[in-house]
Amino acid sequence: METLLTKKKQGAVVTDDGCYFSIHAPQINQIQLAIFNNDEPRFFDMKHTDGGAIHQCFIPNVTEDTQYSFCRKIKGSTQWLLDPCAKKVTRHPLCKKMLAAVTVKDQFDWQDVERPSIQRDETLIYELHAKGFSHLNRDLPEHLRGKFLGLCHPVMISHFKRTGVTTLQLMPIAASIDEAHLKSKKLTNFWGYNPVAWNAPDNRFAINDPVDELKTTVRELHREGIEVILDVVYNHTAESGEPGPVFHYKALDPLFYLHGYDGQFQNFTGCGNTIDLSHPPALKAVMDSLRYWVEEFKIDGFRFDLAATLGRRGECFDNAGGFFQTIYQDPVLSGIKLVAEPWDIGPDGYQLGHFPMGWLECNDKYRDTLRSYWHFNGQGLGEFATRIMGSRDIFSASVWPQKSSVNYITYHDGFTLQDLVSYQQKHNADNGEQNRDGHGDNRSCNHGVEGRTDNQSVVALRERQKRNLIASLLFSFGVPHLLAVDSLSHSQGGNNNAYCQDNNVSWPEWELDNNAKYFQTWMEAVISLRKQYMMPFIRAFSGAGRHTNRVEWLKQAGQPMEWQDWESERTIALHIGIGQDGNSLMILANPTADAASFSLLENQWELLLDTRQSSINKVAPKVVDNRFELIPHSMAILFQRGKAEHSL
Structure with missing residues (x-):
């Protein structure tokens, strides 16, 4: 039967007697629920509650794995709307341009496996793409390559444990779609930073059931003491700007998006729209989504894409805003790892060091300084000294590790480590934008030859520079972030913006040459040295005893x-x-x-x-x-x- 708790949840909630459906749609007078059985829909009117903002209904005998959609009539035509709270999605049976939602019954056997709960100062982040990283690993069974379940196979777990990482940071795994400009070029949004359903694991990472398979993956990684944090995109949705597609919020509640003085969507994300978390329903949707990932998937934390957007009130950033305050008081979310990408492209968008206590922040100043020092004959010695000591000009050691720098040399956006020492210029022609896309300030060095070479003196110097950069990273104060493909010496052929390359450009090869084998073994050893020798210094230099x-x-x-x-x-x-x-x-x-x-x-x-x-x-x-x-x-x-x- 329906319960008060069920009624407070939006989306679809399966019970023993049926399914409760609810959607926030203050802009729509009449909305219907469509349930699909063998592609033939049954339509149900939804009742208004909460002053007309919420539409809801209870349908008996509806079980899990039932396809459904919301819809309304506009000038005699049906406008299909995806449930923004969908927990699983599939192709719409009647409209190829749309997705339909699938009901999920939240139950799973966690087998009493507990979260690893790695201390912040012991954390070593390993960023990877759920498909790309394992896609060419021939030691995996073929059906597991590029899938969630591949990440928890003993072969992959052995790699993670041998490397010595504590925390996997998965690039976006929520359901996303390709932008129109990519479809016209026959490319795809491989990275997944174009979300259409925040709560639904993407089908492309699953063999059969993305929900069950992701939970299994997290459970088995936890069993081995490895954390999982998600790279999440709550700053915009795939609906893009005004001319873009309509999936849900544009029709349901346009106030989800930040508007400028001329009534147009503000584009502080570079993706056409910006979520407005000062709008209470938008804030509730994001908070419900975060809690869902933590409670139902046991996720250990989040890395927030363009996190400055989440603290915006109009054109201003407020680190005491509703989003941060709500997380701070939330018993589910206040104890997990929170990592900010502390900027967006809007006014006053660079906020490194300005996030609240308890947040870790990706430090691009560290990245740029370390690259410049090693590539440009010691350029910026003073700043190099500041960065390896934990960027205490930005993150006071008095509050380490509760608030500290996430140090990195490479991230998914930009050159890989191999390309950083092999290319002077970006080579993004395959992206179809005449090499105009991608960052122009890479602080890279090819050491005499652009790209691949058989010149052994150049190769030797490149390998040594890789070691210099990684050794500096692992013996710096702060939380180290490693790009997973760097452990395999992967090259993207000089592409520093491979977001649309779902191919060998982005898939690392696991059959390594000698130099790559030496580097992999060397990096594993240095990570071990960090844990044995550097960790006591990190603890001693943190907090009250630092002086x-x-x-x-x-x-x-x-x-x-x-x-x-x-x-x-x-x-x-x-x-x-x-x-x-x-x-x-x-x-x-x-x-x-x-x-x-x-x-x-x-x-x-x-x-x-x-x-x-x-x-x-x-x-x-x-x-x-x-x-x-x-x-x-x-x-x-x-x-x-x-x-x-x-x-x-």
């Missing part, structure tokens, strides 16, 4: 850096120590084309890694005396045990 530690910036001869040195020097030595006599780390960096000899002042340093080497000795670290030489374009990390450990 009790030692930090020294040194020149090659061992003298402290003076203010004028930050403009003239290119090499650097960072000495950090826990307390007054605890363990120490020394990070040496030489981004120049000349060798650099460093005076260490103290003896008995253990060499953890030297990027001149493509492998790491896992048996016993090499002991280094008071001098260490770096070859051109290389770095080293050394460790010294404190007095307390020596006395044990």
Whole structure:
């Protein structure tokens, strides 16, 4: 029977006796429910409630896996409307341009598997595309490649655990559609940042049932101690601007979208429309969606695409706005991981560091600084020092790890790591926009040859630069983010905006050449070194005890850096120590084309890694005396045990 709880939920709620349907549609006087049986619809009138804003009905004997749609009559024609709260979607039986919803009964055997609950400071994010990452992995059964279930197969779990990542960040997995301009070019929105149903896992990632298969995937990853966070798009929908298609909100409640002074949709997302979360029904829809993913799929957190949009009131950003306050007080959402892409393209759209307490933020300043330092002969030494120390000019160490930087070198948008060291220019001709799309400021370097080459000296330098960038990332303060395809040394052929390339441009090859094998093994070892050696420093330098530690910036001869040195020097030595006599780390960096000899002042340093080497000795670290030489374009990390450990 219907219950009060059921009546408060929008969309379709299956009970033991039938199904309750509800939709928010204040702009429509009369709306009907259509239930499809063998493509023949049965129509049901819906009753007005809540002052006419809510339309609802209860249909007995409706079970799960029933197709349905909402509709209204306009000038004698039927306008089909997709349930915006749909939990599963399928092709509309009567209208090829539309999708229909499918009822879902929320039940699943989680087998008492608990969430891993990885601490923020222990988190290592591994970003991947649910289809693309495993599509060419021939060690997987063919029917699982590119599917949700492929991600929890023992072959993939072995890869994740061997790599040492704690948290998978899945690129958008909610149902999305292709934009019109892509259809005309016979391309597809591979990345999925064009959502049409926020709550429905996309069918393209499933063998049969996307809901059950995604839940199974999350359960099995959790069983192995691996978290799952979703990249979510609540800043716009696939309805685009005024001339764009109508799927739901445009007809149901146009106030979902932010409007300008001329009555036109504001386009702060670059996608034609902008969700207005100062509109209470829009805020409710987003919050209901977030809770659904957490409660029914046990999702561990979210990365919010263009998150500045979510805090907008008109043209202004408010980090104390309704969206943030609602999450803060919500018992379901307040304890999960929240990651912001802290900008959009609207006015006052760059908000790095301005999100509320409890949010992690993707740090593009880190990305650009690290790229410039290693590719341009030590450019920006002072900012390099700031970024690897956790960007404390933006994220105070007093509140780490509750609010801290997500550090990254590469993300899904932009060059892969392999292309970052192999291409001077973007090569996006395959996207059909005359190479006009994609970021123009890549801070990349081809090291003498554009693209692939057999020149072994160029290849060796590229491999060393990859190691420099990843070693810097993994021994920086903050939460590291790795692009999963980088662990396979994947190249997109210089395409830095492969959003529409559902092909080998985006699918990494798993049969690796020797250089890729060496790099994969090396990266796994450095992640292990981070956990063993860097994590105690991250904890010691966070919060109230941060001022009790030692930090020294040194020149090659061992003298402290003076203010004028930050403009003239290119090499650097960072000495950090826990307390007054605890363990120490020394990070040496030489981004120049000349060798650099460093005076260490103290003896008995253990060499953890030297990027001149493509492998790491896992048996016993090499002991280094008071001098260490770096070859051109290389770095080293050394460790010294404190007095307390020596006395044990």
